[in-house]
Amino acid sequence: MxxxxxxxxxxxxxxxxxxxxxxxxxxxxxxxxxxxxxxxxxxxxxxxxxxxxxxxxxxxxxxxxxxxxxxxxxxxxxxxxxxxxxxxxxxxxxxxxxxxxxxxxxxxxxxxxxxxxxxxxxxxxLVRQARLRCTLPYSMEGLLRREIESAGAQLGEVSHGAQVELNLSLPESAVAGFKARLDDATQGRIGWLSSDAG
Incomplete structure (x- = not known):
């Protein structure tokens, strides 16, 4: 490593x-x-x-x-x-x-x-970071921000349009669990736009 x-x-x-x-x-x-x-x-x-x-x-x-x-x-x-x-x-x-x-x-x-x-x-x-982008309804922004904080992820740019769009980064090893928790918590209403290794 x-x-x-x-x-x-x-x-x-x-x-x-x-x-x-x-x-x-x-x-x-x-x-x-x-x-x-x-x-x-x-x-x-x-x-x-x-x-x-x-x-x-x-x-x-x-x-x-x-x-x-x-x-x-x-x-x-x-x-x-x-x-x-x-x-x-x-x-x-x-x-x-x-x-x-x-x-x-x-x-x-x-x-x-x-x-x-x-x-x-x-x-x-050196912990390899993954960058994620997602969209979700306004009503779920607080939930996502709490998850980001508890996962130790870094919140990036946030834009508010028809939905909230957030950019974040977290260790690659934590991505799968993080996405699964959010898919579950939002009942599939979170949209994952892209992810790439950082």
Missing amino acids: PHSLAIPVHSELIIKKSRFIGCVEPCPDRETALARVYELREQHPGAVHVCWALLAGGQSAANDDGEPGGTAGRPMLEVLRHQDLELVLATVVRYWGGVKLGAGGLVRAYTDAVAQALLKADKIP
Whole structure:
């Protein structure tokens, strides 16, 4: 089962006078990752590189930020994959120490910075969510809202037209039971419009 991280965790390594500041943190998508990398560049104006790797489904990416190709971002991404992580951003800020490390040394430094941070990280199971859409009579909206709350589901957009239409998300494993309870409670008057894995 894939895991994500509860909170950001940092590490710091000094290798031949170069300083590597690693961080692993939860990150939902590429847009958030790019914003975080920009923030790190602002916080560390003296750094020579801010390399990063993101594991977020179809938005996964790796960036060497000027280091020789394949010596930073890709090895960092492999560390995340090896730990079976998802929705996680790894960043390493490098301050130049004046001594070249060579390709092998760079790969070790960047992977070690990420691995050291992960040793201290609190990993949490990633629960796959399903999104549901349904319609029902106004008189049953309160019942549905109570069921959503008791199931620990998240209520999304609600629109009021000829009937009430609601969007919600809940763990995939709870969908079948949730739908069965509501079909029963509404005597089949709830209409399930679509559902997809989130």
